[in-house]
Amino acid sequence: MEAPEPMSHADRGYESEVEMDEVGKIKEEVKKIDPKDRKWSWAKLRRIDSLNLEAGRVSMSTHGHQSNSKMSWLTTFSLAFQSIGVVYGDIGTSPLYVFSGTFSTINDTRDVVGVLSLIIYTLVLIPMIKYVFIVLQANDNGDGGTFALYSLICRHVKVGLIPNQQPEDRTVSNYNLETPSRRLNRSEKVKEKLERSTVTKILIFLVTVMGTSMVIGDGVLTPCISVLSAVGGIHQLSLHKQVLVSGGILVLLFMVQRYGTDKVGFSFAPIxxxxxxxxxxxxxxxxxxxxxxxxxxxxxxxxxxxxxxxxHQGWASLGGIFLCITGTEAMFADLGHFNVPAIQLSFSCIVFPALLMAYSGQAAYLMKFPQNVGNTFYDCIPSPFYWPTFVIAIMAAIIASQAMISGAFAIISQSLSLGCFPRVKVVHTSAKYEGQVYIPEVNYALLIGCIVVNFAFGDPIKIGNAYGIAVVSVMVITTCLVTLIMLVIWKIRILWIILFVLVFGSLEILYLSANLYKFIKGGWFPIVSAFVLTNIMVVWHYVYRERYLYELNNKVSSEYVHDLAKNPGINRIPGMALLYTELVEGVPQILPHFLSSVPSIHSVLVVVSIKNLPISKVMLEERFLFRQVNPKQFRMFRCVVRYGYNDVMEGPTEFEQQLLERLKEFIRNEQLLIEVAENDQPTAVNGSGPLVPSRKDNRVHMNESPTQQMDRVSSRMSSSGSIRSVPTTTQQEQATVEEEIKFVEAAMDHGVVYLLGEAEVVAKPHSSILKKIVVNHAYSFLRKNFRQGEKMMAIPRGKILRVGMTYEI
Structure with a gap:
């Protein structure tokens, strides 16, 4: 890589990411410098983009998940205890069905010892070493799961399929792009190849979507196998009646989902x-x-x-042995509720030893009673403990089901915010755990799927054949994404990366092959369901991207806005209009289409773009980015509102108030910038002529906090020569600012109207048959049968004004 040229004193100045609240501090520092020693050009301020003014304002130490190193051991112990109830219900109930899923009959007791050995080393290698000590480190600011890995990769490498990346996004505190500098050349080469290859971008997206689909499939299979296996302890009931009882428990389980897992709270962990x-x-x-x-x-x-x-029979039995680690992915997927040390502590000290003792005890029992392999767990329980264990088993099975159902809700919520799933209603059920959500449409879909699986299969062994494929597929996908993170982000030694892939990749592929062997015996279900879900997500994301590109290529020119401001035929009516668009740059074509039908516009117009960043949360202070569209007297603003995938979108009243406050703050800061730039002309350095900004000045200091930026600018000022005196704000200028703010407040008081584009998306007439099927039929069906945009934002019907258009993509 070519080293950058050193910057001369003439080239030094503000970088493009200096915030306006820092400008005030700098002006105070400038006033303290002797006029003879001042040599600074305030024209440098012109390079500050107004969309950057809000960015980077919050100290990184106050944002995101609390650092693991700063958490007290008491807090870590408390989180470790809570994690036992939320994370380990699935893997903890695996002893109910592992041996019965592995053996149909036992002809040689040596096989029992062999299977126990495989169980032990599977538990050691995959949950303990891979997940607890490696994968947990690949979290996205404390959040885990397939989409967290994808968002982490997208943040460091431009592999996202929608071209809405902005430099301003990297100043958000949670972006946190500090990476090790070792092996940088290898990392940069891999990164460059990934960014240039469209095929690779699509492949990474498809792998992520497939993993998501498999996790959703787990939300169907986990309740079925857990509850049906637990109910199997009632020997007096026939298999048909056990299925009926299981169906009743499943219906009850999904009916109480609307109350949220937080209503049960700490009762999970003790059970x-x-x-x-x-x-x-x-x-x-x-x-x-x-x-x-x-x-x-x-x-x-x-x-x-x-x-x-x-x-061959030993290889085929791996499908049943693998069931001992089902639920392992929950350690990573539910990480956002806890922290890494808490998960490591709870699994290493409680879960892992308990599972080893349980499987060893069952193996010892089967050495003496190999004929009882069909119902090993309940047959080996001492008589006095039978019914207490049965009751606890039922409760543990329900909790295990709850964890995977909640996980399915959370991962759909993440994919929804990244434009990868049709719109559904997301209800946040807990003020304590922000990641706990409830999605009514998905809940009923999972209920129907569970009832169908429960009655169609009716046997834990058959369900286990399907369950294993879903779980191991997610593990293989996680291995692929973590390997990419090792290459590009962690930049660790290539030897360790190869070792990681060889050990865990080969082991998981071996288990996957054994599970696929049981495709006809039930393994087809997760593959078919994942295929359907993947197609839904791919179709939605494809048209979402094509629609964005259409708007980007047909955005309104600046000349149109200037002509619009001078057009006497356009009436300005009191009030504020919020024109929603997915564009993060420019003015959408929907505006001239609206004005051609209704030649009136509100006195204040804000073009609002709701943007989801590939991070978990965005602080309120960093959420709104504004830019004023010229001419200024037209009072038209662009606003990008940024959310993380775990952020809750506010209601309309709260959102309007937040937008007003940030808009007023922007007007004050923007006026200060204009005042400085207009009242102080560019000066020559040492009388050598006009100063021209250098490209080197535009380098962005991604990881600097406001304090570090202030120190850097102050040190440059002290090393410079003379600087022109800084103009002070006059009473007239202050009055202008206050008058503008009062005008905006008055417009808000008259009422806010939401302008929403009702865009019908169709394929171009000469498109291929496949594209016409995808766009005109599949996407249209999804769009009509899922929620519309105004329902997602809970906008009152009386405030909505729709504008119809047709997009040909």
Missing amino acids: IMIWFMFISLIGLYNLFKHDVTVLRAFNPYYAIDYFKRNG
Whole structure:
């Protein structure tokens, strides 16, 4: 890489990211400098883009998830306890069905030891080493999951398919782009190849969407297999009646989703703690009573010997063995509610030992009673503990189901904010946990899916065949995305990356192949459901992107706005109009289309673009970015409102108030900038002629806080020569600002009207048949049967004015 040229004193000045509130501080510092020593041109301020004025204002230390290092151990212990109830219900209930899903019959007790050895090392390698100590580090400012990995990659590499990236976004506190400098050349080469390859961008997007679809599929399969396996403890009921009881529990489970998981709160953790205590004690009881020698399974030789003796049948049984780590992905997906040390502590100290004791105890029992493999868990329970364990098992199964259902809601909410899912209603159910959401449409879809699976399969073993494919597919996708993060973001040694891929990638592909072997026996379900969901998300995102490109290519020119301001035929009526668009730059074509039908516009017009950043949260102080559209007397503003994928969109009243306050603040700052630039002409440095901004001046200091920027600018000022005196704000200028602010307030008092484009998207007449099917039929069906934009923003009907258009893409 070519090193940048050094900057001379003549070239030094404000970078493009200096905020207006820092300008005031700088002016105060300038006044303290002796006039003889001043050599500074305030024309440099002209390079400040008004959309940057709000950016970078908040100190990074006050934003985002609290740093793990700053959390007290007491807080970490509390979070670790809470995580037991939220995260580990699924993996904790796996002992209900692992051995029965692995064996149909046991002909040789040596196979029991071999399977136990495989279970032990699967638990060690994938949940413990891969997830707890590696994948958890790939979080997005404390948030985990497939879309968190995708957003993290998009933030460092321009692989997003929608071209709405802006330099201003990188000044948001949560962007946090500090990366290690080692192995930078390799990282930059990979990054350049990714950004240039459209095929790679599409592939990364498809992989992410497929992973999301599989997680949603887990939201259907987890409740079915967990509840049906737990109900299997009622031996008096036939299989048909067990299915009916399971169906009733599932209906009840989905009916209470509207209240949110936070209503149950801390009751989850004690129940799962009791569950882990029960399976640990039962495991130890069976281990010492029946056959303690099964502990030789900690020797990996017995796993190798199992494959030698069983061959193809041993490979096929991996589909059942893999069920011991279902729910592992929840450790990463639910990370946003906790922190990394809390997950590491709870899994290492409680969950992992409890699972080892449970599986060892069941193996010891099967060494003596191999004929009871069909219902191993309940048969090995001592009589006095049977019914208490059964009750706790039912409760644990419900909690395990709740965790995956909530996870499906959360990941759909993330994909929705990134334009990858049709509009649905998202209800935030908890003030304590911002990631806990409820989506009514998705809840009922999952309920229907669970009922269908429950009655169609009616057997935990068959459901397990389907369940394994969904879980291992998500793990393979996570491995691929984390490998990319290692290459581009972490920049670690290539040897460690190769080792990571070889160990975990090969192991997961081996498990995937064994699960695919059971495709006909139920494994087809997650693949078919993922295929349907992936197509829905791809169709929606494709048309969303094409629509954005259409608006970008047909945006209004600045000459049109100037002519509009001079047009006497356009009436200005009292009030404020918010014209919504997805464009983050320019004025949309919907404006002239509206004025051609109704030649009137409100006295203040704000073009609002709701933009979702590939980060979890954006602070309110950094949310609104404004720019005034010339001519100034037309009183037209552009506003980009930025949200993270975990942010809650405010109601219309609160949103209007926030927008008004930020707009008034912008007017004050913008007037200060104009006053400085107009009253002080550019001066020559050492009398050498007019100063021309250098390209080197535009380099952005992404990671600087406002304090660091202030120190940098002050040090440059002290090393410069003379500077012209700074003009002071006159009473007349202050009066102008206050008059403008009062005008905006008066417009708001007259009422706010929302101008929404009712755009019908159709394929061009000469498009291919496939494109016409996708755009004219598939997208149109999704758009008509899901929520409209005004319902998403909860805008009152009386404030909406629709403008119809047709986009040919």
